[in-house]
Amino acid sequence: MLDDFMLRATLAGIGVALAAAPLGCFVVWRRMAYFGDATAHAAILGVALSLALSVSVFAGALAVALIMALAVNALTGRGFAMDTLLGVLAHSALAFGLVAVSFLEGIRIDLMAYLFGDILAVSRLDLAVIWSGALAVVALIAWRWSALLTATLNTDLAFANGIDPRREQLVLTLALAITVAVAIKVVGVLLIAALLIIPAAAARPLARTPEAMAVIAALIGAGAAVLGLRAAYLFDTPAGPSIVCVAALAFLTTSLLGVGARRA
Template sequence: MTPLDSFLVRAALAGIGVALAAGPLGCFVVWRRMAYFGDATAHAALLGVTLALALRLPIVLGVTVTALAMALTVSLASGRAYAVDTMLGVASHAALATGLVALSLLHGVRVDLSAYLFGDILAVTRADLAVIYCGALLVTALVAWRWRRLLLATLNEDFAAASGVEPRTERLILTLALALLVAVSLKVVGALLITAMLIVPAAAARGFARTPEAMAVIAVAIGAVSTLLGLGGSWTLDTPTGPSIVVAAVLCLVAGTLFSSLRAAERR
């Protein structure tokens, strides 16, 4: 018997894998105020599930294609006919509703809807772990490769352009990374909670970090700790695992906020 034979070990490894990619990427989502953009992309995952089931394709492939298509569509259409927040709101809820309706219309296919909405981390297999870590490492490598350029484009687009960095290209790279993260995270926390795992650890890391790089590393650590605490709490209290992980991340955010407040008070 090996450690991977335990479903709890597989679940913990899956959550840590997602945290590895969500930490750095979540920092950019927080810095660029892209939370609603992340929602729209994550909600499109249900359309991808329907597409994959209807065409008998791998779920990860269907989700990646659909999430990327949604992200690119919103990026290109925002600010033209409607305000950005309006476009994101329409896209987010339209994708979620359409995905739910489309899933109900699939005949002869039995679907555990709650697993796609809230995740089913306890059912992660070895094959799922391979997909999660391949996707997470790809996202992490992509963000690390473009770190300086992404940071410049985030801080000041005019300065970035003057330095030879094309802000639109960096936005597209973030869009691609976000779509990949949604695809590998769907089974862990579900379409409704993916954005929470992007935003909450990154926001919690702000209270402890002094540099952007430190914030990214701390966000990964908080995501990993939240996974372990959420799994432990779910096992002890018999609560849903995906939401329990998010609650643990929120508690880390509260702790980070208190830490920041105490440190600011000491300086006065």
């Protein structure tokens, strides 16, 4: 059954959507959009290093994304504004990654596939990695859901309940690094942040509870993956950007519905 490349692509898109949805909600609530961008941009350096060392691209992207996220965590509050720090690290990591790729000799690399994704080329092994990573992220977020939510809402309340906000930030950091590593094949490093943020933002006007927002975001993300792939097939457009475009249309629709509901 998995011989059909469109089926593998669809399952890969759904897997990434399931991982990105709950994590994306926390990214939206904590206003960490640029943090996600910085971690995703660092992944291209991980790709270059993994190809140079002949190791798994997933392992290389995961390691460098995790190092970037931990570095941002460690440097926060050291005299730099967060947006400035993330801007420097995000664009520096992307630039160093692209330069590193240019030094790879004897290795043919489709850079566009890593920048914008190549979901139609997902193999059975890629699919196994994507779903393993997605299930790990979902399990991690589910395990720490209450603590993460409390630390997000109010740090003082978190301390009063014996919850260390910095520890929960590390949990989100790990989940973000895993998501970036599994999503790089699907939408590429330049669009990963969009897949994290847009479904969660689209779900916000429709949800009454945090749990409902995570579920709705997962449904929107999965729907965007399916419909985006269908649109790419019908109109011969790039698959990764098509998925993000469908998610953006969902955000526009739910935003208009939310405005209409408030006026009513």
